[in-house]
Amino acid sequence: MLxxxxxxxxxxxxxxxxxxxxxxxxxxxxxxSLAHAIFFGVGAYTAAYLALHVTDSLLICIAASAALSAxxxxxxxxxxxxxxxxxxVAASLGLQVIGVTIFSEWKSVTGGLGGMIGIPxxxxxxxxxxxxxxxxxxxxxxxxxxxxxxxxxxxxSFGRSLMAIRDSESAAQxxxxxxxxxxxxxxxxSAGLAGVAGTLYAFYMSFVNVEGFMLDMSIxxxxxxxxxxxxxxxxxxxxxxxxxxLPAALTYLPFIPQSELGTIQQIxxxxxxxxxxxxxPGGLVGGRSKEKSA
Amino acid sequence: xxxxxxxxxxxxxxxLNKNFGGLQAISDVSMDxxxxxxxxxxxxxxxxxxxxxxxxxxxLVPTSGTVHWLGQSxxxxxxxxxxxxxxxxxxQDLRLFSHMTVEENIMTVMERNSWLWQTGADxxxxxxxxxxxxxxxxxxxxxxxxxxxxAERKFLSLARIMASKAKLWLxxxxxxxxxxxxxxxxxxxxxxxxxxxxxxxxIEHNLDIVIxxxxxxxxxxxxxxxxxxxxxxxLKDPHLAAIYxxxxx
Numbered sequence: 001m002l003x004x005x006x007x008x009x010x011x012x013x014x015x016x017x018x019x020x021x022x023x024x025x026x027x028x029x030x031x032x033s034l035a036h037a038i039f040f041g042v043g044a045y046t047a048a049y050l051a052l053h054v055t056d057s058l059l060i061c062i063a064a065s066a067a068l069s070a071x072x073x074x075x076x077x078x079x080x081x082x083x084x085x086x087x088x089v090a091a092s093l094g095l096q097v098i099g100v101t102i103f104s105e106w107k108s109v110t111g112g113l114g115g116m117i118g119i120p121x122x123x124x125x126x127x128x129x130x131x132x133x134x135x136x137x138x139x140x141x142x143x144x145x146x147x148x149x150x151x152x153x154x155x156x157s158f159g160r161s162l163m164a165i166r167d168s169e170s171a172a173q174x175x176x177x178x179x180x181x182x183x184x185x186x187x188x189x190s191a192g193l194a195g196v197a198g199t200l201y202a203f204y205m206s207f208v209n210v211e212g213f214m215l216d217m218s219i220x221x222x223x224x225x226x227x228x229x230x231x232x233x234x235x236x237x238x239x240x241x242x243x244x245x246l247p248a249a250l251t252y253l254p255f256i257p258q259s260e261l262g263t264i265q266q267i268x269x270x271x272x273x274x275x276x277x278x279x280x281p282g283g284l285v286g287g288r289s290k291e292k293s294a
Numbered sequence: 295x296x297x298x299x300x301x302x303x304x305x306x307x308x309x310l311n312k313n314f315g316g317l318q319a320i321s322d323v324s325m326d327x328x329x330x331x332x333x334x335x336x337x338x339x340x341x342x343x344x345x346x347x348x349x350x351x352x353x354l355v356p357t358s359g360t361v362h363w364l365g366q367s368x369x370x371x372x373x374x375x376x377x378x379x380x381x382x383x384x385x386q387d388l389r390l391f392s393h394m395t396v397e398e399n400i401m402t403v404m405e406r407n408s409w410l411w412q413t414g415a416d417x418x419x420x421x422x423x424x425x426x427x428x429x430x431x432x433x434x435x436x437x438x439x440x441x442x443x444x445a446e447r448k449f450l451s452l453a454r455i456m457a458s459k460a461k462l463w464l465x466x467x468x469x470x471x472x473x474x475x476x477x478x479x480x481x482x483x484x485x486x487x488x489x490x491x492x493x494x495x496x497i498e499h500n501l502d503i504v505i506x507x508x509x510x511x512x513x514x515x516x517x518x519x520x521x522x523x524x525x526x527x528x529l530k531d532p533h534l535a536a537i538y539x540x541x542x543x
Binding site: 157160161163164166167168170171172173174175176177178179231 | 351353372373374377378382383385389390391392393394398399401402403405406407454458
């Protein structure tokens with residue numbers, strides 16, 4: 001039972017990091033990305049490749065994953081960021097499709113559909129994170145660090161620039177904000193930190209394959225952000241906790257047949273989203289009303 | 295804010311044209327904005343006044359013609375760079391940072407870069423406090439812009455441009471819809487900043503503003519600059535009045 005709870009807690013930490021980093025661009029910069037799972041995947045594959053072929057040092061793997069995810073996001077997002085609103089959503093969907101294709105087809109690096117297996121546990125200053133309890137501590141510390149970085153960024157001048165751009169791009173430009181630079185940097189920070197989550201995931205699962213980074217993962221992350229509260233610091237964590245706890249909670253309801261769990265789970269997600277948007281559009285943490293008037 | 299020499303030409307517009315497909319929105323407009331002078335652009339709807347602002351601030355690229363700021367061409371320069379050169383504007387539809395607080399709206403305008411560590415944070419806070427007092431928004435500082443009353447939003451729009459340290463303010467219908475008390479306070483603030491050396495160009499339909507504030511009036515119609523002069527000269531011209539009130543022959 002303890003191992004089961006620890007497993008959920010580790011996966012919660014990873015998903016909470018991803019939701020926090022998606023919220024950073026979605027809630028604060030107004031960039032709705034359907035490709036977040038790809039940067040999670042880039043981080044996971046980078047860590048897996050390094051751990052299997054170069055080093056199992058946690059610090060090196062985290063740094064490399066974050067750097068590669070951030071740089072790739074800048075290269076891919078730079079042209080896409082020139083389009084606005086719903087056009088960016090469509091462009092990010094394209095990125096998601098391309099990413100999944102590369103993960104599944106670049107067999108020499110990613111292992112193709114079979115993925116990469118046998119990833120060793122990471123080491124930090126000679127200590128090996130071999131037990132689930134030690135890994136939970138690590139995941140929790142990294143979640144706190146990502147929360148701290150996000151809070152620092154959104155509460156300072158960078159966050160104000162992001163929110164100004166989100167609320168009115170033309171007014172932000174008219175007051176000297178370099179919109180493309182700020183947006184690109186925000187995407188890089190978000191993707192870099194999603195890469196860190198990917199590292200945690202790869203080491204924890206000890207294997208990676210493309211199924212963890214598909215479109216449904218990007219949508220699940222978006223649901224965590226929206227349900228928790230877009231543009232709030234703690235909303236994504238609440239959203240992640242709720243959506244992680246729900247499947248576990250459903251398994252304890254004796255009247256639901258095991259074979260129907262998945263279907264019922266999807267119905268509950270959908271219903272929760274519809275009800276939230278109707279009665280609490282700001283999300284659980286964001287408050288009752290998103291705005292009083294236009 | 296460094297002051298330019300009185301009547302030095304800050305902004306020089308020459309033979310400016312803007313076409314949208316077959317529509318000529320601005321047609322061969324040439325005019326100067328001298329330092330310390332309040333210029334009002336008047337004209338009927340669709341005269342091209344906002345299009346002119348959009349071309350000065352880089353939000354639209356002219357089809358032909360030039361705009362020079364302190365002798366430097368603005369053609370092809372991005373809006374954020376033009377803003378940093380000292381030209382700021384307001385928008386007819388305000389475009390406030392709706393989900394940010396009043397204080398944040400002002401503060402972000404004062405932050406020239408987005409780095410985590412800002413220099414002169416204390417000076418910024420002091421100036422934000424001053425602006426909040428001047429605009430009467432001090433007790434609204436923690437409210438979101440979207441939650442403000444209409445007149446308060448207008449003052450927040452003005453507060454942002456006051457925070458920008460720009461030498462030239464381009465105000466697009468800043469006083470429309472204000473109640474008389476707010477209107478008087480608004481005019482007093484504009485006068486105060488003009489006296490401090492800010493050059494102001496206003497698009498306005500409210501003739502009270504034109505009469506009370508303008509040193510100079512420029513009359514546009516169908517993209518053409520028909521006349522420039524004192525408010526008396528322009529407003530008393532029966533031909534221009536007929537155009538303005540839609541009684542063109």
